[in-house]
Every structure is written in C-alpha cells, then in structure tokens.
Amino acid sequence: MATPAENKEVVRQYYEEAFNEGRIELLDELIAENVVNHDPVSDETLTPEEARGFEGFVRHVEAAREAFPDATVTIEELIAEDDKVFVRFTFDGTNEGPFAGFEPTGKRVKGSNMILMRLEDGTIVERWEESDNLDFLQQLDVLPATEELMKAKA
Template sequence: MVTDMAATTTTEENKQIARRFPEEVATKGNTDVLEEICAEDVIDHSPLGEARGLEELEDQMEFLRSAFGDFSATVEDIVAEGDTVAMRVTLRGTHKGEFMGVEPTGRDFEVGNMVFTRIEDGKIAERWVQPDTLGLMQQLGAVDRPEK
C-alpha cells in the first residue's frame, strides 16, 4: 500500500520526542531542550493562550514553573499514530506565585492533563494541552466545588 505521507520518524521515535516536553522541560525546567525538540515556529494551544515560537513557549513554561513550585508532569499513558502522539499526564505542584489572577495559596495540587502533539520532521510542530483547569482551581481554593 502506497501513501503520500512521508514519515521522517517512526511512531516510537515520535513518542520519545513528545514525552521529552513534560519530562525535561516541564518537570526539570530545562528550557534549553526546546530548541532541540521543537520546530522554530512551534504552536502551543493551552488554557494559558496560544504560544507561537520558541521564545513565547519558553516564556510560558517559565511563568508556569514560577507559579507552581516543585512543578512536575508525569506521563501516565502514551499512544501514537502517524505524526500524532497522545499523552495522559499528571500535573503536580505547589501554588507559589500568581496564576490566572489567583494570588499564591501555598496549596498543593494534582490534576490530569491531556496532550496531543504533532511531530513534523522529527520536531514538535504543534501541541494541544488540556489540563483539568476546573480541578486545579478547586484545589487552589479559587472556585468552589459545585454541590450535587
């Protein structure tokens, strides 16, 4: 069967590239890795807004890590098909700085996060990040849990 999709990396290689973002950039704070794993014109879609390019993405990650001390992103599940990698990630941290208008509470949080990553020519071209923002805000005490 002939396809017109030219794969430059295998799905296993794509998984390794995609998981470096949560493990090395988000958890370890190593933003230098971004140049290695992301395309120069990378686009990152998240509740924080759309970051375009390496500089905006680096600024966004530094903001996130300053808002949440000891921030970590643990890859729980990862699947890939073609140029797309899907990950279920657990985010954890302590609210140490202002975040989305909420002053630091010192509270710990743990929420789920879904990330879809598109790989192009061996680099991350685009990411769609969907954390449990409501759960995060509830754990920070910024919003009340709805009553049943």
Template sequence: MSQANLLEQNKAIVRRAIEEGWNPANLAVIDELYAADFIFHQESGEVARGLDFFKTWIATIHGAFPDIRYRIEAMYAEGDKVATRYTVRGTHQGDFRGLPATGRSFDLTGHLIHRVVDGKKTEGWGIWDTLGLMIQLGVIPPVRLGGGAPPPDTAANIAATRRLFEALSSRDPEALPTAIDELMIPEFVTHGDALFPLVYGRDALRQAIPRFKAAFPDATATIQQVFAEGNKVMVHVLVNGTQEGEWMGVPATQRRMSWTASSIIRFNSAGKMVERWVIEDELGVLQQLGRVPRFQGQGG
C-alpha cells in the same frame, strides 16, 4: 526507519520534552525538541504561535509552582501525532495569572496531542483540568452538577464478585460462562501481567475457560480478602487445583497445585463489570509445573 520505529521515536521525543524539558524547566531541551515556529492550541481555543510564547509559559508555570511535576500515564501514536495522558502535581508558591500564592497543593490530569515532524514538535493541542486547579487552590468552591449517576452499590458489586469466583470453582461447565455473560459488559477489558498482558472482550475470556477447566477440573478459588471503594472492588484469592490436563506447555502431572491472584474490578453504574486489573502468581505456577527452577532465598 519502519513506521513502528518512527512512532516509538516520536513518543520518545514527547516523553523527553516533558521529563527533561518541562519538569526541570530546561529551555535547552525545549530548543532542541521544538520547532522555532511551534504552534500551540490552548484549552481556551486560542492559538499561540512561536516558541518564545511557550518558553514564557514554562517560566510562568514554574514561577507559580516551583515543584511542579508532570507524570506521563499513557501515550498513543499514529502517523505524525502523539497523544499523551498525564497527571500534574505542584504547590502554589508564586503568582499565577494574577492569583497570589495560596500555599495549596494540587493534583490534576491533562491531555496533550503533538505533531512531530523530522524529530521536532511542530504543533500541539493541550487541555488540563483548570476548573479542578481553581477548586483545589481554594479560589472557587467545588462545583457539582445535579443528577448524574447514583452512588455505587458496593454491596451489590462485592456480591457480583463473589458470584464470579464461586462460578470459577463450580464443576458445572455452564456456571462460569453464564456468570461472565451476566456480570460483564461485552467490551470487558482485562489488564493482565506477563502471561496475558491485555485481553479485550468478554468472549475472549469465555474462550479461555474450557482450556483452564480441562487442565484443572477441580479448581477452586477461595476469596481471602474482598472490599470495595467507589466503583471498584479489590479481591485476593487462593486458587487450588489438580493438574489433570496440559497447561503452559506441560502435560498432565496430577500434581496438586495452589497459587494466589489479585484483582481490582471496576463496575459501571448499572452494576456490570467493565474492566479488571489482575496479577496471578504465574511464576509460582511455572515452578510447580517444573518449567522454572526455584530461586535461592525464595520463600514458600
């Protein structure tokens, strides 16, 4: 088995343990996927040894929170280790560590690292937001540290977003590269869609600009909706342009084209863009270029 396949197999084992073992409290799955001498390093730093301890924990957690559900948000693997970021939700309906049922619900995050050897989990390190749990169950009042980052300047973040799309619409070849340099951190990350799933770095975006501008020199991006909450700005735009150069493998057609795009942009406390999630109507672009047929019943 290749290393890549082994890593994916290890991820699948951890995923199955959570989704088919933890969530339904299926101890048969736990027996199948965990070593008998499983070792678990708890958030307190204490070490629990043996699978019986872990089974007892599952029974305890389900007794206190019968509707508890873990949802995997991300997984990463290297060698024999798998890291998992998850969210967990539930309702406090039974005794938990001496705390009687409160009837309150919680929504928390947690991290896990597991060592997987020969198809079984042999060791684990775990921590979840237990302070958040106690706060959400009403056991202790919210805790806030003094200082910290100032509240986000949503108006400034929206203005920065508008400037970015104004630069995209400019005929000045330096407008967009300059805006990118001034508005984004160097490590800016783009989470994209099927065409560009993930782009790391501000420079990677700058390198893509000449190609896009050569294909659509008159491109404009008109903001249709923009608003902010916290450190994120949501923006929906309509892009128009004439295809005067090669794009997506199609030579210049001189067609007037339009498509939409939606972005969620995260800003840091200094007002710089650090991350973006974007989806564009790239299927519509391919159809307008004639590379993909329109589908029966498709609107527009």
C-alpha cells in the same frame, strides 16, 4: 520523517527532562521555531500572537514552572500514530507564583491532563491541551467547590 517511536521519545523528553528537571535548554532541540500552542490556560500576559512561536512556548513553560516550582508531570499513557503523539499525565505541584491571573495560594494541587502533539522532523510543531481546569482552580481555592456552587444555585 521520524517514526512514531521517535516522536514518543521527543514528547517523553519534553515532559520528563525539559519540564520536570527544568532543563529549558532542551526546548531548542524539541520545539519547532513556528510551534503553535493551543492552550486554554496559557500565560495571560501574552497575546494570542505572542503565545505562538518558540519564544511564546518557552514563556508558557517558564510561567508554569514559576507558578508551580516543584511541579512534576507523571506520564500515564503515551500513544503515537503517524506524526501525532497523545499523552495523558498527572500534574502535581504547589502554587507559589501567579497562575491564570490569580495570585499564589500556597496550595498543593493534583490534576490530570490530556495533550495531543503534532511533530515534524523530530520537533513539536503543534500542541493541544484538555484538562479539568474547574477542579484545578477549586483545589487552589480561587473558585468555590462544586458543592458550594450547587448550594448557591438552590
């Protein structure tokens, strides 16, 4: 069984090396074959069944990189206990490909995310994400700004 420190290193490698550096080949060693990704904004072209498992997880990462090719994740906090790792990070990137059913906007966005991952034997087996999707979609100009929504209700 991996230690909390070893699990933190796996999660750090996932974000800083596999995602930021585009080293998708690292997913083979970081992600379990039967991984479950509980992501509210996963690739809309995948069914829930297709989004599960290693291939669905890889597609999720590829879709994010296609939508935001210059994306970077900056880890703000990394906390581990037993088999779980919590990571809070900021995401920064320019929308140059389809995202969440919307066409590319060319807009640069920045947002914060919180992820909880469960690991077994040094690989990620489950992932839950919480993020401010309203703010993110408003930055992309695919949804009206909060002020505009409030005026429309009045």
